[in-house]
Amino acid sequence: MAMDAAEIEHLIKAALPDATVEIRDLAGDGDHYAATVVSAAFKGKSRVQQHQMVYAALKGNMGGVLHALALQTSAPD
Template identity: 45%
Template sequence: MDADTIARLIEQGLPGSKAHVQGDDGVHFEALVVCEAFRGKLPLARHRMVYATLGDLMGGAIHALALRTVTPDEAA
């Protein structure tokens, strides 16, 4: 698994989002996800939205994913 693939999956699963993913060991990653759909949602709900885009890859090909989830206003 690579960071570009994870970013693409997140962006496909959350239309209008922008994902910046880093990780160089192939199983541990960090992501900043900016998405308007996060507005009004608590961090846990935001994280669940991102995890849903990755499905079974979480806990498998992706061992760990540290998330920072923000709205466009929060990112500015």
């Protein structure tokens, strides 16, 4: 069972309430997404730490119902 974009956005915003989240379905199969996430919580964190925060927000769904997620993360300017 695939995960839809709205659910991905909801999980990220639940963990990072200030985040601006943009989700794109890359293959049209509900299994391969790209996400751009901008949050003040990322300030001072490395790119790896930022991605870990997003993966944690997805509550273990990466590699399961969510097969692939290409991430771009940043803190607001």
